[in-house]
Amino acid sequence: MFRLPADKVLQRALFVVALLTASLVGLIILFVLRETLPALQSPGITRFVTDESWHPLEGKFGMLPMLWGTLFSTTLAVLLATPLGIGMAVFCRYVAPPALVSTFRGLVTLLAGIPSVVFGFWGLTVLVPLIARVEPPGASLLAASLILAIMILPTVALMSEAALAAIPESYAQGAAALGLGRRATVLRVMLPAAKSGIIAAVILATARALGETMAVLMVSGNVVETPTSLFAPIRTLTANIALEMAYATKFHRASLFVSGLVLTAVIMLLAWLAYRAEHHIQKATGVLHAA
């Protein structure tokens, strides 16, 4: 196609800007990697798993208690949020009176936009004292999981609802033709048909819970110990970074960057899995449409 010279210049300039912006990701990875380099030197990267405790100022760098803290709180949060979130999606789509639907969806969207520091603050001033009444200290694995669950609920609910909405009309018609009730239609036809989308929702919610920092930091007590009960305080890997970056130096600082890098890698992997799961549903429904 004919192009004016000015347009060619514009196109080249914009392309350069686009490339520079894209290389930002490379820059981020490069700089985080660069800061992890001191971790390869003495006392060595294996200390993260072989040391029995985390006392960086005394040369102990065991990260396993915090890894458990992250894994336990995330798992519990996902276990709580998944059934509730799917329940909310089903409610919104098949059960709620039509007048309520848009208000309900609006509130869930609002919930999704609340900053994590607000969840953390509210958890700390209201939820933690309540839990402390049952069993002190209150700031605990339970508090962290509850707050995380509330935070990832909108992701599960909104994405599951979108997956349910994407099911072709013919599925509902088929179910109706067989005389299925609402329960059977939803549980045995709709939810199985939306399975891939719902799995993607849960995976993305897991990624969000893994990367969450402030809310967990504020309600979990931050004691570096492998939790033995729901009421035990925990410290997650992300909270550890936020707490110690300010004064960490050398190997200590590098170890914080290592945990950040590993978390990012895991989150990227989850995002990719979620993408694959969603892609799967598109293919599946496409084939059914043709048939």
Added chain:
Amino acid sequence: MPLENYALAARAEMTRKSAPIFEKLFTTTAWLSALLVMSFFSWMVFDIAANGFAKISWSFLTEAPLSAGRKGGISTIIVSTLLILAVTIVVAVPLAIAVAVWLAEFSRREGFAARAIGITLDVLAGIPSIVFGLFGNAFFCVFLGLGFSILSGGLTLACMVLPILIRATEAGLRAAPNEWRQGGAALGLSKATTLWQVLLPAAAPAITAGLLLGIGRALAETAALIFTSGYVDRMPASLNDSGRALAVHIYDLSMNVPGGDQAAYGSTLILIFLLIVINASAIFITNRILKARIQPK
């Protein structure tokens, strides 16, 4: 898959004698899950609103914080927050528009470069905020020598909101009908002129909506700011000074300042109020675009 599902469902339905009870149980469960979450949510919102309103006054908004924020107001915090946001916007918006224009108007849609850039944008959007904080600290504060400053914080947030802005602008440009581009070409306009006079104005509401969402995200951010823009709660004299953002203020008051709860409630209510206004305007503008869009025949 669906055929077996239908068969199984139909058989289960026919053999089950007590279907009405299960039907009730199903409906009740769905209602309960919705009610549970909503009551938890309302509990939180009412608690914050009730305690926050008690704290908010004109002097709370216009006075500097005293005794680590327990007394006084949040004027310096608001100024720092606005400065950080200003840096973010000034840096991110031109970059985002440039990239979006290239993606929407100049790239081949399924071309290698466009796809590669699209993937990097998705990666950027997926990086957790604490890692942006690590990067911002290592790159802006230490490597570029900007130190703990409003500039470092704003630049870090700019990296964070770029994907949101780019995607919104790109969508706005792609929604402009092709006839407008052809019309420009037919008039002998350069592509640059068509962009400037026709396409970007047409995409302006979408860009604004994206910008508002980006500002909302930046305003909500804490983890990426605590070790880039820092904690200092004095009035910043320049962009090279450390400044405490509103979200960081809430964090500090509730974690490190005994007796700071009421001030934290006040600040939280202000933050939520700002976010609701910003998100509502974004939704309003998006709806207006959908209604006002001229549909080419």
